[in-house]
Each structure stands twice: as structure tokens, then as C-alpha cells.
């Protein structure tokens with residue numbers, strides 16, 4: 001398996017708890033990052049462990065997506081977490097480490113990724129790394145809006161204005177109805193079977 005390592009440091013001037021609040025929050029994914037994330041679904045969250053599914057667009061606005069299962073283990077006291085993302089189609093994984101560090105007036109977010117990539121990508125790793133960096137960078141720029149707002153009105157617990165999000169459950173249900181109603185095309189053939197069981201055989 002070909003693996004590529006990417007290290008990114010993001011430097012912002014918001015307080016540590018606001019940056020952490022944003023970093024560990026998945027509720028904002030769909031409405032803050034619509035170019036990257038189409039839908040998400042929380043499977044488990046006991047505060048120290050978060051497990052969720054999300055659908056990520058390969059390129060903004062184009063209808064190609066990948067679904068990832070993310071398992072995140074948080075160390076809240078030390079402002080860090082470890083996360084594995086698994087592409088549910090290919091099985092390829094991303095091993096992600098996030099940690100925050102106060103540096104004078106700034107908070108540094110250290111993002112480290114080990115990304116399993118298809119063999120084809122190993123022929124142009126630098127282009128791939130630049131593309132990934134570009135996408136993460138645009139997400140961080142979108143996140144700044146959250147940090148700015150939460151710095152003014154409060155953090156993650158203040159969720160009164162959180163909009164409804166499109167979940168993978170909604171998507172699955174829509175697809176289910178579309179298949180059964182024939183909206184997604186007719187079935188090729190229908191086969192019928194029937195069997196009868198006789199009770200008290202002996």
C-alpha cells in the first residue's frame with residue numbers, strides 16, 4: 001500500500017478553547033463545508049470517542065463522492081485527537097493526528113496525515129499533496145467564520161442556532177424509496193417463489 005504523509009500547521013489568533021471547540025465538532029460539517037461534505041451521520045459519541053460516517057465530494061460541485069467511516073479518539077485535556085478515516089468503497093485509510101499548541105498570541109493546529117493512496121497517485125505525489133493541502137486550506141478558511149462567531153457568542157454547548165443537517169440516513173431513505181418506486185429505473189426481471197411448511201410432521 002502506498003502511503004503519503006502530509007503535515008500542516010494552521011496558525012490563528014482565537015483562544016485555545018474556541019479553536020479546540022471547532023476542531024472536535026462535527027455538527028458544522030455539512031453547512032459550513034458544503035463544497036466538501038454532502039451528508040454525515042453520527043453513529044456513536046461518548047465524548048472521548050466519536051464515530052461517524054460522512055459523504056465527501058471528490059471535487060467541489062461535481063456529483064462524485066466517497067463515503068468515509070471516521071473513528072476519533074479524543075484527549076480533551078491535552079487538546080489532541082487521533083482519527084482513522086476509512087473509505088467504505090476502497091477500504092483505504094487515512095491516519096490523522098490533530099493537536100493544538102498555544103504559541104504567544106496564536107494557537108497552532110498541527111495536522112498530520114498518513115494517507116493510503118492508489119498506486120496511480122504514487123506517480124504524482126507532490127501534485128496530490130498540493131491538492132489535499134488546498135482542500136484542507138479552504139475548509140480551514142470556512143472554519144474561521146465559526147471561530148469568529150463562537151468567540152463572540154459562546155462555544156459548542158450553545159447550539160441553539162445550529163441548522164438541520166442532511167444526514168446519510170436521509171440519503172439512504174430517499175434512495176430506498178427511489179429504488180422501490182422505480183424512479184431509479186425498472187428491475188430487470190421479477191422471480192416469484194413460494195413454499196409451504198407442514199407443521200407437526202411426525
Ligand SMILES: [Fe+2]
Pocket residue numbers: 022028029032033139143
Ligand atoms: Fe470545519
